[in-house]
Amino acid sequence: MGQKVHPIGFRLGYIKSWDSRWFAEKDYPQLLIEDIRIRDYLKKKLYHAGVSKIEIERAASKAKKAKVSIWTARPGIIIGKKGVEVENLKKELQKMTQKEIIVNIQEVKRAEVNAQLVAENVALQLERRVGFRRAMKKAVSSAIKLGAKGIKIAVSGRLGGAEMARYEWYREGRVPLHTLRADIDFGLAEAKTTYGI
Structure with a gap:
């Protein structure tokens, strides 16, 4: 029986790219945990803003710096009046990670x-x-x-x-899952209903 491979993982390095882009040797586990914490925090805090993707980039030479790019359907909610909300978000992330964070907001057009x-x-x-x-x-x-x-x-x-x-x-x-050059997008969400997840 055919097994189902994740459509984005299947296309990584071919037409899709990783959501976390950095290289580490000894401190790999700490950075990975930090990435997971940043993502969980942003997903919870910005749930109402329609966040579709969070990318994290770190430069190899500067371990104390990270760039977080947030793709959202409603950038106005995250940025706030005169950029107040995005500054608060930046401060929260810096407090959480003890690193300099650059927050970049991208709009999802459709x-x-x-x-x-x-x-x-x-x-x-x-x-x-x-x-x-x-x-x-x-x-x-x-x-x-x-x-x-x-x-x-x-x-x-x-x-x-x-x-x-x-x-x-x-x-x-058409949804050609086996065609590697096909740009297949994948999304997963859980609904917490009264009957269970």
Whole structure:
């Protein structure tokens, strides 16, 4: 039976790039833990701002410096009036890591065709008790309407509060997972419903 490989991991170094870009020898575990902490903190704090990707870069020579790039659908919320919010965010990250942090905000132009944002939107609708089929079909149609060549969306768990968990998916257009040059975006989100995750 065919096993499913992660579509982004499969294309790394070919058409996709890593989300953390740095090199370390002895202090690799500490830097990795720091990356995970930064990502978790930003995901929690900026959940309402529609963050799709967080990239972390460090220069090999300057271990005390890091650049954090945040891709978001609503940059105004993160930046705040006259950049107040982004400065507070920078201070928090510097306090957390004891390093000089450069925060870079990038705008996601089309949120409807960004896989992570689509997944989070569907998860949010499931938490608000919208029917799962309706939420999926809406996401599929809006992505196709806004220029995606294809989309596949899947939900699994106790759909509609059923006793037995199941898995359902919809696909429209083409999603060539085996074609390495195909720019496949992947997003995953969990919906914390009353029936469980």
